[in-house]
Amino acid sequence: MILGNCLILKDFSSEPFFGVLEVENGIIKRVSHGRESNIDLDLSGKMIMPALFNTHTHAPMALLRGIAEDLTFEDWLFSKILPVEERLTEKMIYYGTILAQMEMARHGTGGFVDMYFYEEWVAKAVRDFGMRVLLTRGLVDNQGDDGGRLDENLKLYHKWNGFENRIFVGFGPHSPYLCSKSYLKRVFDTAKSLNVPVTIHLYENPKESYDLKELLNLGMKDVRTIAAHCVHLPEQYFNELKDLAFFVSHNPTSNLKLGNGIAPIKKMLESGIKVTVGTDGAASNNSLNLFFEMRLASLLQKVSDPRAMSVETCLRMVTTEGAEAMGIKSGRLEEGWNADLVVIDLKSPSFFPEKHLKNHIVHAFSGEVFATMVSGKWIYYDGSYPTIDEHEVVKELRRIEKELYS
Ligand SMILES: [Zn+2]
Numbered sequence: 001m002i003l004g005n006c007l008i009l010k011d012f013s014s015e016p017f018f019g020v021l022e023v024e025n026g027i028i029k030r031v032s033h034g035r036e037s038n039i040d041l042d043l044s045g046k047m048i049m050p051a052l053f054n055t056h057t058h059a060p061m062a063l064l065r066g067i068a069e070d071l072t073f074e075d076w077l078f079s080k081i082l083p084v085e086e087r088l089t090e091k092m093i094y095y096g097t098i099l100a101q102m103e104m105a106r107h108g109t110g111g112f113v114d115m116y117f118y119e120e121w122v123a124k125a126v127r128d129f130g131m132r133v134l135l136t137r138g139l140v141d142n143q144g145d146d147g148g149r150l151d152e153n154l155k156l157y158h159k160w161n162g163f164e165n166r167i168f169v170g171f172g173p174h175s176p177y178l179c180s181k182s183y184l185k186r187v188f189d190t191a192k193s194l195n196v197p198v199t200i201h202l203y204e205n206p207k208e209s210y211d212l213k214e215l216l217n218l219g220m221k222d223v224r225t226i227a228a229h230c231v232h233l234p235e236q237y238f239n240e241l242k243d244l245a246f247f248v249s250h251n252p253t254s255n256l257k258l259g260n261g262i263a264p265i266k267k268m269l270e271s272g273i274k275v276t277v278g279t280d281g282a283a284s285n286n287s288l289n290l291f292f293e294m295r296l297a298s299l300l301q302k303v304s305d306p307r308a309m310s311v312e313t314c315l316r317m318v319t320t321e322g323a324e325a326m327g328i329k330s331g332r333l334e335e336g337w338n339a340d341l342v343v344i345d346l347k348s349p350s351f352f353p354e355k356h357l358k359n360h361i362v363h364a365f366s367g368e369v370f371a372t373m374v375s376g377k378w379i380y381y382d383g384s385y386p387t388i389d390e391h392e393v394v395k396e397l398r399r400i401e402k403e404l405y406s
Pocket of ligand 1: 201228
């Protein structure tokens with residue numbers, strides 16, 4: 001498929017140019033400058049850029065959007081979220097993940113990192129919808145007894161890892177406060193032996209206190225780690241973390257909404273730590289719009305220093321850095337890279353004047369894209385979802401809402 005005759009933004013550091021892009025078997029075969037007459041899809045008036053990658057969410061929580069507002073973290077979790085989660089069924093997890101992907105694809109996201117339960121059904125929903133994912137089973141233990149969760153995560157790995165080069169499986173120890181040290185060591189050892197990443201909630205709340213050095217020595221330093229939140233990550237370790245395969249997943253909305261604070265992203269970036277962006281689940285955001293998340297990330301750092309986060313840094317965090325954290329060759333539109341891209345309609349007033357498009361994407365764009373492609377297939381195109389029966393999905397979601405909340 002050859003598409004284009006439009007602007008193309010190859011990556012965060014380049015400027016858009018007029019050209020075409022050829023896709024074959026899910027991979028970008030060619031990116032060329034200039035107009036061509038023999039193409040399959042004319043995208044005049046639009047711009048193609050790399051898809052975005054959301055490095056921390058709990059996709060099925062799209063079903064829990066807006067059910068708990070204006071509460072302390074403890075009340076939010078124990079009185080509102082957990083009672084509903086206890087009622088979730090496998091089928092609900094499936095449709096909740098379809099719903100989350102519909103929202104993410106509509107806002108230019110091509111892949112995400114997930115941590116939840118019944119992940120088998122998250123996998124099925126991703127298989128059917130078409131996004132990329134790094135799946136992890138949320139792992140907690142009580143004095144070493146994890147109720148079979150690690151085995152479940154392993155089964156998930158053997159069944160799904162590498163599926164269509166879209167679905168990958170890592171391990172998801174929930175946090176150092178819900179996992180014992182010996183259990184964390186077991187999880188890190190397992191991840192290391194399979195050469196897969198780990199994702200964990202780290203230093204989210206100011207009350208969390210544990211020794212990062214100890215965590216690193218339990219095995220975190222030996223595996224690719226996607227650490228969500230890191231609002232209170234101790235600064236004395238920044239220098240050490242920059243040399244590891246350690247990726248912060250910055251979740252600014254969730255951190256603000258649950259009163260957890262503002263992560264010192266400017267200092268992390270200056271230290272050379274790799275920073276990506278995540279939305280967290282829709283129960284604490286409440287949106288899965290990564291463009292919005294990127295802008296908020298930037299504004300929060302600029303509050304005392306307008307130079308704190310450049311437009312290019314913002315774009316890098318949600319494209320190449322996010323993809324690298326997930327371990328996939330996406331985030332850049334170049335020959336040999338995954339055909340994971342979004343098309344943005346430039347006729348919105350937010351894109352005038354037309355000269356500084358990258359600035360508009362970060363600071364003016366609503367996030368609603370024209371189309372999103374993953375692995376060479378459209379998963380969202382001009383208001384519709386080519387891979388699913390939207391009418392049926394909405395019917396199921398209404399049925400689920402009744403079952404969950406009435
Ligand atoms: Zn989370």
